[in-house]
Amino acid sequence: MDRRTAHSSTPPRDEDLHRRLVYGDESALGEVYDAFGGLVHAVARTVTRSTNAAEDVVQEVLTHLWARPYAFDPARGSLRAWLSMLAHRRAVDRVRDAEHEPGAALADAALLHAALTELPLAQRQVLHLAYFAGRTYRQVAVELGIPEDTAKIRLRAALRSLADRLADPPDPAVERGI
Template sequence: MVVPVEPTLEQSSIDVELHRRLVYGDESALREAYAAYGALVRRVAVRVTRSQAAAEDVAQEVFAQLWTSPYGFDARRGSLRTWLSMLAHRRAVDWVRREARHRKDTHADDSELHAIPDAGPGPHETVVDRERSLLLHTALAELPRTQREVVHLAYFAGRTYRQAAVELGIPEGTAKTRLRSALRKLAESLADPPDPAAARGA
């Protein structure tokens, strides 16, 4: 379900006031931010990590950073929703990378794992799914910030490009162009590398 978009100026003023209270150490401001954006942060994290438990950990990290380093958010550069979404995405990608390193180290230390037959759908498919997810979300993290913002609003917050334009305070055409450019770059980043033999005409 698409959540209605609030007017840009009104949302901006709310973000500014919330940010001011966070800077002054108002714990109620943190609770309000969590109530408003906690579900979004967890949704972003679940899509990247494929794990509810990991999503909860990521959410804790994200709001801990908002509390301890509120100056990281700048209301002049976008909404708090978008900033928290991108922060959650970055933290979730870091989690998947840590898991991949841990899994690699564990498999290297335990040779008996290689003798276990593949029983079909199960942990192996989960590993492959997470690896594909890591590739996708790493590519997303490498997009320019302006393109990442539109993708996050469209993909994670369920916005249309028109609604994203309103929230970001940019023309609809600009939002549409940024979204198309981002999707094209993601497709190029995730495309299979060319076959050297085919390139030589073999």
């Protein structure tokens, strides 16, 4: 059992992909696309509500990884979480730049996603893995090399911050109501 646990922590694959990206091996980029392109797309689509915008974010994020492989450090988190966070930030920026979208529900979601980008890195990593990448807290813990309890506590802190933001949004009308 112990051996399996030790073996199932995935870091070598991220390190291998990173090494090949650093040295300009195109096939590594193709593998990243195949493994994480769907996730990046889903993240961007959730935020932008647009398939076209999501396709653009996929291109942006993976081209960035290719041009700036040193921006990702496999010792400091998983590639899955890193790509998800980058896609999310780019998507939030897009929505912020576009701004012409009406509709209260959409604006609410956009505000909450903007709040998500401001969470501390450790909380963002776990939230991305659990919410966007569909990992259990145990998988999150293994992927990031942290104890399960830490993963749970970080998930709680992250989601509570967002829930607090909902209860107390930066909208004067709602504030008066409370």
